[in-house]
Amino acid sequence: EVQLLESGGDLVQPGGSLRLSCAASGFTFSDYVMNWVRQAPGKGPEWVSGITGSDFRTFYIDSVKGRFTISRDNSKNTVSLQMNSLRAEDTAVYYCAKGGRGTAMVFDYWGQGTLVTVS
Amino acid sequence: EIVLTQSPATLSLSPGDRATLSCRASQSVSSYLAWYQKKPGQAPRLLIYDASNRATGIPARFSGSGSGTDFTLTISSLEPGDFAVYYCQQRYIWPPLTFGQGTRLEIK
Numbered sequence: 001e002v003q004l005l006e007s008g009g010d011l012v013q014p015g016g017s018l019r020l021s022c023a024a025s026g027f028t029f030s031d032y033v034m035n036w037v038r039q040a041p042g043k044g045p046e047w048v049s050g051i052t053g054s055d056f057r058t059f060y061i062d063s064v065k066g067r068f069t070i071s072r073d074n075s076k077n078t079v080s081l082q083m084n085s086l087r088a089e090d091t092a093v094y095y096c097a098k099g100g101r102g103t104a105m106v107f108d109y110w111g112q113g114t115l116v117t118v119s
Numbered sequence: 120e121i122v123l124t125q126s127p128a129t130l131s132l133s134p135g136d137r138a139t140l141s142c143r144a145s146q147s148v149s150s151y152l153a154w155y156q157k158k159p160g161q162a163p164r165l166l167i168y169d170a171s172n173r174a175t176g177i178p179a180r181f182s183g184s185g186s187g188t189d190f191t192l193t194i195s196s197l198e199p200g201d202f203a204v205y206y207c208q209q210r211y212i213w214p215p216l217t218f219g220q221g222t223r224l225e226i227k
Binding site for chain 2: 037043044045046047050059060061062095097104105106107108109110111112113
């Protein structure tokens with residue numbers, strides 16, 4: 001059974017930093033692209049960042065480039081999102097989402113989410 | 120950036136009814152469109168990928184169609200657990216991957 005468990009969400013002041021982590025199990029982690037998708041209150045989901053499985057190519061939405069860094073540890077089956085220079089508009093529930101093989105960006109499994117509040 | 124526009128914003132139907140949800144892309148996304156279901160307090164759930172393929176474990180009452188810029192999610196006979204918010208998402212041209220703003224399916 002695929003499981004994704006996020007952690008690290010918190011209340012942080014504008015300009016602050018936070019590191020989110022996602023522990024994955026139930027699949028061959030290194031074969032799949034992993035993503036962070038966020039959802040602000042009352043809005044639709046917004047893809048934030050992704051990282052490929054074995055060559056660690058990274059992708060970001062423009063609004064977080066230079067502030068957020070995605071990384072993964074295939075030996076520990078974890079993916080992380082380092083968030084710096086946080087803004088009020090970064091407030092959202094952040095979901096870890098499993099993609100497909102290669103860069104197939106269909107999110108077939110999601111974690112339960114972790115809340116980031118910037119205030 | 121590809122913008123996805125979903126309609127209607129809210130759809131009020133009864134259990135047993137047929138639901139038809141629309142997603143229109145600002146430019147062609149070929150068949151690279153997915154649909155997700157979101158319930159309060161739960162993670163989103165993949166329903167349909169590549170326009171018409173049901174994800175693992177998704178009941179046959181959910182179906183998807185379309186290509187290019189116009190897509191439809193159909194729920195043939197609504198069950199109580201189907202009342203939720205539905206989002207479409209494209210993966211044809213990215214980054215960024217983009218989602219629609221959602222259609223809320225509510226009980227009439």
